[in-house]
Each structure stands twice: as C-alpha cells, then as structure tokens.
Amino acid sequence: MESREALVSNARRSILKGSKSFAAASHLFDRQTRERVWLLYAWCRRCDDIVDAQDHGGTLGDQSGATERLAVVRERTALAFAGRETGDPAFDALGLVARETGLTIEMAGAVIEGFALDAADWQPHTEADLMRYCWHVAGAVGVMMAVVMGVSPNEEDTLDRACDLGLAFQLSNIARDIEEDDAADRCYIPMEWLADEDIPPGEQLKPNHRAALTRLVRRMCHTAHVHECSARIGATRLKGRQRWAILAAAGIYGEIAREVARRGDHAWDHRTVVSNARKLGFIANAAWSALRPVPRSCIALASERRFTRAHLIAVARSGSR
Numbered sequence: 001m002e003s004r005e006a007l008v009s010n011a012r013r014s015i016l017k018g019s020k021s022f023a024a025a026s027h028l029f030d031r032q033t034r035e036r037v038w039l040l041y042a043w044c045r046r047c048d049d050i051v052d053a054q055d056h057g058g059t060l061g062d063q064s065g066a067t068e069r070l071a072v073v074r075e076r077t078a079l080a081f082a083g084r085e086t087g088d089p090a091f092d093a094l095g096l097v098a099r100e101t102g103l104t105i106e107m108a109g110a111v112i113e114g115f116a117l118d119a120a121d122w123q124p125h126t127e128a129d130l131m132r133y134c135w136h137v138a139g140a141v142g143v144m145m146a147v148v149m150g151v152s153p154n155e156e157d158t159l160d161r162a163c164d165l166g167l168a169f170q171l172s173n174i175a176r177d178i179e180e181d182d183a184a185d186r187c188y189i190p191m192e193w194l195a196d197e198d199i200p201p202g203e204q205l206k207p208n209h210r211a212a213l214t215r216l217v218r219r220m221c222h223t224a225h226v227h228e229c230s231a232r233i234g235a236t237r238l239k240g241r242q243r244w245a246i247l248a249a250a251g252i253y254g255e256i257a258r259e260v261a262r263r264g265d266h267a268w269d270h271r272t273v274v275s276n277a278r279k280l281g282f283i284a285n286a287a288w289s290a291l292r293p294v295p296r297s298c299i300a301l302a303s304e305r306r307f308t309r310a311h312l313i314a315v316a317r318s319g320s321r
Contacts, residue, residue: 001085001092008035010089011042018045021252024279028245028286029149036148039097043080044111044141046090047073051115066119073112081105101148110140113316124190128307128315133188134170135163135312142166142231143309149242161234163309164227165250171224172257175217179205179268189216210265217267221257228254230302232294244290251282 002010015023015038026037049055050069076086080095081104097103114136124130146162147153174181174188181187182205189204197212204213228250235246255274260267274282 002089004096007042007089007093007096008038011035011038011093014038014042014045014090021256021274021279022249024276024283025245025249025252028241028248028283030239030241033149033242033245036097036101037145039093040103040141040144040148042090043077043094043097043108046088047077047112047115051119070112070116070119073115077108077112078105081108097148101150102153103144103147107140107144107147110136110313110316111144114138114140118186121185123187126190126192130188130190131167131307132312132315134167134174135309135316138166138170138173139163139309139312140166142169149238151238155237158234158237160309161231163312164234164305165231165246167307168224168227168231168250168257169253171220171227172253172260175220175224175260175267176256176272178213178217180271189213189220193219205268214264214267218261221261224257225254226301226304229294229298230305232289232298233302235290236294240290244286247286247289248283251286252279255282 015026019041022041026034026041029037050073051066053066053069076088076091077094079086080091081098083095083099086092086095094103094108098108114133117133117136122133124133140163142162142165143159145166146159151158151162153159178187178189182202187202187204191201193216194201194204197209197216199209199212203209231250232247235243235250238246252274255278256272259272259274263269263272
C-alpha cells in the first residue's frame with residue numbers, strides 16, 4: 001500500500017482536477033483536516049467516475065455495465081474498511097482516513113446507494129425522491145466530512161446541518177447541470193414538478209417550455225438556499241478555521257444556485273461558474289462571517305427546511321416516495 005504522503009498527494013491532485021471550488025475552500029482548513037478532507041474527496045470522486053465511466057466528472061462514458069462497475073465500488077470500499085490494499089489509491093485513501101477519524105462502512109454505504117440510483121437509470125417522481133437522492137450523493141458525504149472534521153457521531157443536530165450543506169451543494173449542481181444531464185438522458189427534476197408545469201418527460205429544455213423550466217429551477221435554487229442557511233447554523237459549532245472553510249464553500253456553491261436563478265431563461269446558454277476573483281471575495285467574506293453570529297434572516301429562512309436527515313434516512317430505508 002502507498003505511503004500516507006503518496007495517498008494525500010494523489011488526493012490533492014484529484015480535488016484540484018475535480019472540484020476547483022471545493023479545492024479553494026479546502027485550503028482554509030488546518031493541515032490535518034485539509035489532508036483528511038482531500039482523502040475523503042478522492043474516494044467520492046473515484047466512485048462517481050467508476051460508476052459513470054468518466055474522468056473527474058465531465059462527459060459520461062458508455063453506461064453499459066454500470067451494475068458491474070457499482071459492484072467494483074462496493075468491493076473496493078469493503079476492502080478499504082477491512083484495512084486491506086485495494087489496488088486503487090482513492091480507495092486506499094478512504095481506508096486511511098477511516099482509520100484516522102472513525103468513519104464507518106455504513107456511512108460510506110449511504111453514499112454508494114446514490115451511485116446505485118444512477119446506475120439503475122433512476123429518476124425522481126416527487127420532491128421527496130429528489131431530496132432522497134441528494135441525501136445519498138451529497139448529504140451523506142456532508143456527514144462524513146463533519147466526522148472527518150472531528151464532529152462526534154453523538155452530535156446529531158450538527159450532523160444534520162452538515163447534511164444540509166451537502167443537500168444545498170447537490171441542488172445547486174442539479175440546477176446548473178440540467179443541460180448536461182439531459183445530454184446524458186438523465187433528469188433530476190421530479191416528474192410531478194414537470195407535470196405541474198405541463199412539461200412532457202424529456203422535453204424540459206424545449207424552447208416552448210423554457211419559462212416553465214425557469215420557474216422550477218428557481219424553486220430548486222430556493223430550496224438549496226434554505227439548506228445552505230441551515231448549514232450556516234451548524235458551522236458556528238466548528239473550530240475557527242473549519243468554520244471559515246465551510247462558510248467559504250457555502251458561499252461559493254450558493255453563488256452557483258443564485259447565478260442560475262438570476263440568469264432565468266438563459267441559465268443554460270453556457271455553464272455557470274464562479275470566477276477565481278469572486279471565489280476570493282467569498283473566502284474573504286467567510287472570514288468575517290466566521291466571527292459573527294448567523295444573521296436573523298438566515299435563521300428565519302432555515303426554519304423553512306422540510307426535509308431533515310432523519311426523514312430522508314427513513315424514506316431511503318423504506319424505498320418509498
């Protein structure tokens with residue numbers, strides 16, 4: 001098995017290539033936390049790439065054989081938690097950070113279930129379905145990240161808030177990537193939402209439905225903002241540099257959703273990105289915000305949250321909508 005230094009170096013390359021926004025925020029952590037965050041990210045990124053047959057995101061590859069690739073992810077993850085060499089540095093990284101922080105295979109399993117939904121060509125029928133998907137692919141990752149930062153498994157409310165940040169991130173990504181997902185024959189907009197706007201399945205990007213699609217996406221972006229505000233409450237319980245990093249990430253990813261909403265009908269003319277200059281601005285603002293209480297307006301908005309971690313876990317276990 002590669003040395004810790006080599007695994008961290010590989011993980012750093014992965015996050016720099018796969019998520020420039022999160023990479024920028026991660027440098028605000030203290031060294032130990034930063035390296036552990038990178039190690040966990042490397043596993044998440046690698047799982048996604050294996051299941052979707054892609055390289056650090058981007059264009060999806062041939063989707064045949066997704067079930068077999070998912071089995072590879074499960075097998076290597078199990079080997080990592082057993083402390084055995086996996087033959088893949090990203091999975092070895094998971095084993096390392098799990099031993100250092102107490103991550104469990106159950107936590108990882110919740111994330112893998114999100115990849116399983118994609119492998120099954122799943123599409124949400126209801127808003128609860130959508131949030132269940134977001135829980136698996138991002139909310140559960142938020143919980144793991146919180147544990148990596150030293151949050152105790154007994155600090156349930158703080159873990160709930162960490163989950164909320166993941167939910168906010170994923171909703172922002174979905175809103176931004178509707179055109180890319182459509183090109184890959186995927187749609188994460190709930191079918192009930194489409195029906196409410198008289199948009200036939202698969203036709204959400206047709207010009208005659210653009211105004212209706214914009215209304216749906218603004219609804220999604222608002223939900224992202226609600227969960228972002230909830231996460232900001234939880235961030236106040238973290239250590240100083242951790243709080244700064246999380247608030248910076250929240251600001252940067254939150255801006256993606258806000259920009260999509262601002263663009264309206266033109267949101268998908270080109271991919272929404274946050275420039276390096278704007279990222280620096282959010283990092284600076286986060287340093288100030290980390291020293292101040294959560295604004296009352298944010299606390300009020302967080303109270304609109306309807307989907308909690310406990311609710312989503314229950315929905316996932318039942319498999320119901």
